[in-house]
Amino acid sequence: MKFLNTAVFLFLMLAGQAQAFKSPVSWRFKINYLENNEAELVFTARIEGDWHLYSSTLPVGSGPIPTSFNFEESADYKLVGKVKEGVAKEEFDPNFNMVVKYFGKSAEFRQRIRMLSSKPFVAKGYLEYMVCNDETCLPPTAVDFEFQIVPPQPKEETQLPVEKDPINYAASRDTQASEEVLEETTSADDEMAMAPDEAVSEEVTTAQLTTSEGEKSSFTGLFIFSFLGGLAALLTPCVFPMIPLTVSYFTKQSQNRAQGISNALIYGLSIMVLYVGVTYTITRLAGPAAMNAFSTNPYVNLLFFALLVIFAISFFGAFEITLPSSWVNKADSASERGGVIGIFFMAFTLALVSFSCTGPIIGTLLFEAFSGGIKGPLIGMTGFSLALAIPFTLFAAFPGWLNSLPRSGGWLNSVKVVLGFIELALAFKFLSTADLVWQSGILLREYFILIWIAIGILLTIYLLGFYRLPHDSKSEKIGVGRLMLAVISLSFTLYLIPGLWGAPLKLISGLTPPMWYTEAPLGKSTTAQHSVSEYIEGAHPESCPHGLNCFHDFDKGLAYAKVVNKPILLDFTGWGCVNCRKMEEKVWSDPRVLSKLQNDFVLISLYVDERTPLPVDQQYYSEILGQKIRNIGNYWAEFQAKHYGTNSQPYYVIIGHEDLTPLNKPEAYNTNIEAYLAWMEEGISKFRSLPKK
Template identity: 35%
Template sequence: MKKLLSLLTLLFMIGGLFAQGANDYTKWRFTVEQKPGSNEAILVTKAITDEGWHGYSSVPASEFSGPLPTEFSYDDASKFELVGAIEEIGFHTHYDEIQEVDVTEFDHEGIFKQKIKINSSEDFVITGSISYMVCESGGMCIPGDKTFAFSVKGVKATASVETTKADTPKEEPSIEEPIQEATEEATVSIQDLVFWEYKIFETVEDKEYEIILTPDFEDSVSIVDPSKVSIAKSGDSPLEFSEFKATDKGYVSIIKFEGKEEPGALLNIKFDVNHKGAQSTVEQELPIALASTVRLTKGNCEPKTYEGIGASNEVKKSYIELFVGAFLAGLIALLTPCVFPMIPMTVTFFMKGAETTSKAAGIRKALLFGFSIIGIYTIIGTIVAVLFGAAFANWLATHWVPNILFFLIFMVFAASFLGLFEIRLPSSMVNKADAQADKGGLTGIFFMALTLVLVSFSCTGPIVGSILISAAQGGVIEPMLGMFAFSFAIALPFTLFAIFPNWLSKLPQSGGWLNSVKVVLGFVEIALGLKFLSVADQTYHWGILDREVYIALWIVVFTLMGFYLIGKIKFSHDSDMPYVKVPRLFMGIAVFSFVVYLTPGLIGHPLKALSGYLPPMSTHDFDLMGAINGTDEYQCEGDVLYSDFLHLPHGIAGYFDLDQAKACAAAQDKPVFIDFTGHGCVNCREMEAKVWSDPEVLKLLKEEFVVVALYCDDKTVLPEDKWYESKVDGKMKKTIGDQNLDFQICNFDNNAQPLYVTLDQDGDLLASPVAYDTDVENFKTFLKLAISNYKMNK
């Protein structure tokens, strides 16, 4: 049980870690060193990382490799000039064996000093941003960005002008300057221990922002009376502040601003502090930058709705409807290639030792197995949804790390089924008495359930997407109930098989027959495990498993399975088979027939029955069927973005960028057909093979629409000027897939693929979006309704 709790704790810690950004591990301090009346100043930036974290120099380690350097960019440099390079304090250089370059970094605290020449006679605020990376000693690195603001005095300031105490460091006394009195020295020392942090948020009102100030003092300093802190704008600034009010969040004010630029401002903060038993008044100036505004996030998207002819009158589902729908989705998920092959693995797992285990103990373990599945799905799934948002299901289903891991898991199980080794619990657990075995057995059962959940979630991610989307928008009860119902359907057959494992063991000649089943399942595991490798291959464009290679491997695997069934191949642990029994003969005939069915796929046959399991036709190097059918010529002139690595099926000449598609639609006076799809989307391939291939559907798509395929799992990183912060989860969207998925969620409140949407040139819906449905007539009706509404609206 301790191991189980430790694993859960680790999962939660990992979830919390990835939910945080680099700014959660780094504090920034911004001050200005400037002598009264001087036309030069030094901008001082201090970075303080948490224990065990470190940051990097502003000088890149290498042109082509190494960590991201700390880079400073300035919003407006018209009032100053940068002088010389950045001076760095607290850094050390060492050779990084992993990145194979010399890396300059700081541990815990690093200081950047940038000298400037002042070109303004008025006081001003310098604003800008820092892009940086921090890394944990264990090797995990997180990129981040931080806005900054510096308050600088104008050139005409004289020595009699009081400088900003918060921004002016303690100076060493000189002959020309009298030594400061003790009281003033005490005030200066307190200034070094008192800091203010601020955050600015957008509000629902246009051109209004909320600013929250929070003190971040050293332990030896405290505010005497927080209610008497005085905060007001200092100097000229287009920003208007309401009165700051003390709240549980901090000191809050509303900023009003009209204009396109994002200026800075200076706040004067006055308060009484207690430092080592002595009370004094501190007055500071805090420069702020409106550019540091946190944009609207979570639940502020406005999904499009269709209310025209043929609109679906959908109402919010009740909890009972949600439970039933999620339960049915779970039953459907049992038929996916990730879940179904796990059933015999479970039977094999629980059959070990079943003869020496009491029936009550077997039922107890089976129920624990079922409850483990439900608990893991419900608790972990809901936490993942809340922490990461709906996009995490897409990540798990498409990222190369989980897919390669699942591919390896399937290969390991396949090798075990073929007799290379046997997967079993440690012998110490098997040989103990029932009471002792319970403790070890619980851990084994839990890990078996965890393996099932992890492997199945890759395939079922799109199915549970509609459940997770409610969590991303702030729902809690809905995803919990939905995940419980979904996992209950998944757990039910596994639990029944676990309770009655001897359903298989009591069959005639159970030993030889069951071993043959395991071998056949080993071949099936190899074939189905290739799906995970294919998903990673398609998503990252590795070119390892193109369609013809994938089909060739399947032909080889199932041919070997056929030879095994008719006795031409024998493994070391197989029983002697003097003759082929009739059931095995019929199974062999079925397998060889399947191989014959696969063979035309090598020259481009669509193989509609397997469309969801095979790579798309666009990856086929020798597509004879495509050459015969030809390609679509209904496309605007000019290069199609991303067409070198993204493709549409059946020779449709469409687009992969929505703006490009809209421009073409305006030029050709056609509606836009959006296909939200993915490289690893099984149902997308089925729709393309079974529905899009219909001659009438294909004619409508080619001639009546401008088609754009938005891949929601593509990992291609876009240029930095195309990155943006999501309104759904507040995270930076950098890849083609992330931006397409974010667009789908924000505009259509859906994150599952496929999703088909028709829009006019103003971006309005022409029909209710449709999802996975292999009924060709329904899809024709959807397309014809969109065409009719488009013409009627004109």
């Protein structure tokens, strides 16, 4: 199992860190739209290490190759002047025996053009450059560039600031393009031709993404969940027996009580530094957008499904997952040094020795927290490590408390088996996420609930002693604690059964597939207070909560909103977003909220993890997200970050028809139904007070 053990450890510790090979120079392209039908094409180079990129003004043939830009001829535009560049360094280069002008670290070049066409067009060509350092030069390199240019349209009314061509989301998902909403929407679409942003300074960077009150509430729940995960890990056979060993270590190392308490505090802090530090490194290297994409990537979810099944089988006693013994021995030897360094390595030894029990729990917590960007994993791992550190710190500081601990025994293995059942149930959560993102219809809501019911029954009869697993000890009677767990398990299993016939199961909302993802028509349940009264062209009730007529295409939703004169409720969501499902099943299911969503708003649900690829000619690099926009989900994620300064879901914004400015403060994850209703009422009131055109 050494190969598996090492692979699992590296996956958990290094997930998100893998990076592709980077050349010394990377290029970014951007468009600045100016007045008088002019635009500025911006070429930005990032230069690594001590490499030099040479100026475009160097004479050709007398030294290093200058940076040059070659545009394909086109009747749609013409160049205005020559390429302008930033301030270059100028010094004598002994390698070329001449004075050269070059850029280090970064360089920027700008080419102004005049747009001759009123229709969207492409300006493309290639640039050529050469880089050298003090020892060597690389061969000249050519890079193709392509700018998707959308000339500004006559402004008959205020235009929405969307930087690319509107994306026909519905057409990308359907086999045939949808018809227009109503005849009037044709003229409405023409009126709403979208122009790019002109002010570059208004762009939102990743560092500016904000945290809303709803996110704080979600992070609180994540902290509590992670803290409970740490307590569960504490009661496993890999961790619990380490408590007396730790107390023995500190008893020998400490000369008096004060030193013992001081060493215990350092030990507890070291545990937290280890877990949180590794997590911080992973998240900082990957970035918040990558963390969110990681958590909703179907292939990653499938991999976690397989890993959790393996972990569950290990917890059941089929095999043991351990790290290479050499790692543990080295850490243990380092802990014998004493002092702060010795205490730190004692904590490191604990992390390595307990990995077979804590690894699956850590992996699950981290994956659940990835959708929270950088903050989510840090908050989750702080909760986990704090729960793990507090008992060790207290018992190391007060050794006499050991007498109050229960003795190690077969109950520890029972705890591990119970965690195995929990891991197995959570594994299907990851399989469900992959299924939802792909919309493959394999793990529908009824099937998911049925699997959980089966797991609950098996756990209940295990706790009641009807069967034993390989490492279980013989027991003629069942303890009170075990009996209480059996009661809880049976009660939870019985609670799940009505879900097979459409009960909302609000207690676990977000974990199960949404209520519309079902064999029942439009996902209607027996408790639903809503029925679709009319078919609206371009809406998707089959993939919207409670059968609502929601749009997945912004332009069609906007056009329909103008026809019916209703405010727009933008719903930034995701197929794999747990908190989105909780809001839909706990808040949107309320008859009052549901009535407003149906009658008072035009709902536009934009899925940031939608995998439908964009046409190649519409793909581009986003400075905001720090990645290439390749699919519909990437596009909506950038749309949200650019205009609303956040990349978390769920996120709700009420807007009018003229621009993207929120009519009131946007709402995030908040299961307070009364507060949500008040927010909706405020948005409706603000919309009605807008001046009529």
